[in-house]
Amino acid sequence: MGSVLIALFWSNPTKENPPSVVSSSSPRKPARAQPRTIRGVKRPKRVTATAVTVKPVVFYFSLGGATRTYAQRAFPDAELHDLAEIELDEFFLKIPSVDEGTSFFYLILVPSYDIDTELGRFLTHLEETHHDFRVDSAPLTGLAGYSVFGFGERQGWSKMFCGQAAEVDRWMAKLTGRKRGFPLGMGDVKVDGQVRLDEWVEGVTAVMRDITQGKGLGEGVIGSGDAVESGDEEQDVKTKTGDLEDFKPMDFTTSSQPKPMVPETSPTYAALTKQGYTIVGSHSGVKVCRWTKSALRGRGSCYKYSFYGIQSHLCMEATPSLSCSNKCVFCWRHGTNPVGTTWRWTVDPPGLVFAGMKEGHYKKIKMMKGVPGVRAERLTEAMRIRHCALSLVGEPIFYPHINELLAMLHKEHISSFLVCNAQHPDQLAALGPVTQLYVSIDASNKRSLRRIDRPLHRDYWERFLRCMDILREKRPTHRTVFRLTLVKGFNVEEEAEGYADLVLRALPAFVEVKGVTYCGTSTAAGAGLTMANVPFYEEVCAFVLALEAALKKRGLDYGIGAEHAHSCCILLADKTRFFRKNKWHTLIDYQAFFKCLESGKPFGPEDYIGDTTPEWALWGNGGFDPRDERVDRKGRRIAAVK
Helix, strand or coil, X not given: CCCCCCCXXXXXXXXXXXXXXXXXXXXXXXXXXXXXXXXXXXXXXXXXCCCCEEEEEEEECCCCCHHXXXXXXXXXXXXXXXXXXXXXXXXXXXXXXXXXXEEEEEEEEECCCCCCCHHHHHHHHHHHHHHCCCCCCCCCCCCCEEXXXXXXXXXXXXXXXXXXXXXXXXXXXXXXXXXXXXXXXXXXCCCCHHHHHHXXXXXXXXXXXXXXXXXXXXXXXXXXXCCCXXXXXHCCCCCCCCCHHHCCCCCCCCCCCCECCCCCCCHHHHHHHHCCCEEECCCEEEECCHXXXXXXXXXXXXXXXXXXXXXXXXEEEEECCCCECCCCCCCCCCCCCCECCCCCECCCCHHHHHHHHHHHHHHHHHCCCCCCCCCHHHHHHHCCCCEEEECCCXXXXXXXXXXXXXXXXXXXXXXXXXXXXXXXXXXXXXXXXXXXXXXXXXXXXXXXXXXXXXXXXXXXXXXXXXXXXXXXXXCCCCCEEEXXXXXXXXXXXCCHHHHHHHHXXXXXXXXXXXXXXXXXXXXXXXXXXXXXXXXXXXXXXXXHHHHHHHHHHCCCCEEEEEEEHHHCEEEEEEHHHHEECCEECCCECHHHHHHHHHHCCCCCHHHHECCCCCHHHCXXXXXXXXXXXXXXXXXXXXXXXX
């Protein structure tokens, strides 16, 4: 491969071998005797091409890592970007700034998938950019050129072999004003993938070298990149690439019938099950979290126990939608989760989802029987689910039957803790009764939100603010919670004032402030997250105190109601509602909630406030139940934080 690629950054400052220019004094050829025939192709303009410095930028998409490996080997010194990790608007809505005399050349390598992946989002982005009336229909004309290479498998998917690559090529032709530098390359991963890739690399290398020498992309030949008569893109020209220029708009990731979000044969399914998820139906999932395992062994519960009285071994963590509309930098499932802005998959009935969740959860609990240290009484208690955290992954309110699923939970006296990402205001407004409603607030301004959550919706900020207003409307009927995940270097420094403005707008009952948990994967690092972005607990405490002061300046009476130092989490609560007789009441009376719900009468959060917050959970006491046993990573007993 190395012998194929001559160089990756060409320049021609001396302008050697400049192209010939037609002199105005040159004798003209005699006119033809017969009239010329109009063939529908515009004659190329005789212009002098300017030599430039070409900087290749390589984009790739990869679920299993194969395409990434191909890209790294083919272009070891080039600037590489994973399409699943970058902000697409920064590269495909406009061209990044570059030094004068330098132009980018986009090289795009994509595989073929018959499942829903983020590659489908990339295709949708290209199409929407072209048709968006607010921007130029060809905003990438400033590129020196582009070329696309696709990987596929003829034997398994012959009809749409490299179909997604062909679709990328078609939209890039429109967005660049026909600056295709080299024809679409296609390789069969089981036959000739490497050979075809070598040929393509050699071809694009030669093209970029020509551009540096002022030769341009071509002379008006269809597919060369030069502007031609309109209509050439629709000409019925038979080529071995299968009429790439005559494709009608289509989405190769879907068909006329909705497909499963996570098919059993997909790499996504394999990756999630390997991570410990039980896939329920075609789009839901359940997993036993580490705090459930910890509580079964008497080694402590999560922060929800300190704040709201939820014992972790009685809690089921699940989601009815593995898909999300954000790509948060701190998410531990980069590249393995489906994404989308609208629901376009098959929909499982809520009864199937609920039954599957319970079955998957109980099966995982039973597997804990032989684990050393598990307490018999807690294992018995765990066989009766009392709480459900719809916060596993994805976007729960994305599921079309979320209200029916919540009703099934409540019918069996299972409390509901639902988390959403403030990107689906219509679904949030239509949400029915829920024990506690969370909204993730990961930034206090538009710029930070885009940087840390990387939302897919273009009107993400407007959606975010609408959700704030809807949350305020639900204040009389729902226990509402702001969940702030602090990521050092992204949303901590000097943002307490901005968060205070959002609290003033939505007036949530509680504000949970938690330091980010680093998952330690290469994908997290690729998203710009390292251990340096994980705040110390002292830094989280300082932020909470700053936020509390900022709220007081705005006339809001919030105070620190509880903490859980092990989770690096602190709870701010509305003192006017949950501080009674000089004591905090952040716990929930779950039986009172079900009684209110079954009465059919209107009720609010104050109607199911529980007992006083335990002393060990209050600010300054660490939040660890002294009745549990605290151990270090090697299982050795240690004293609880005082």
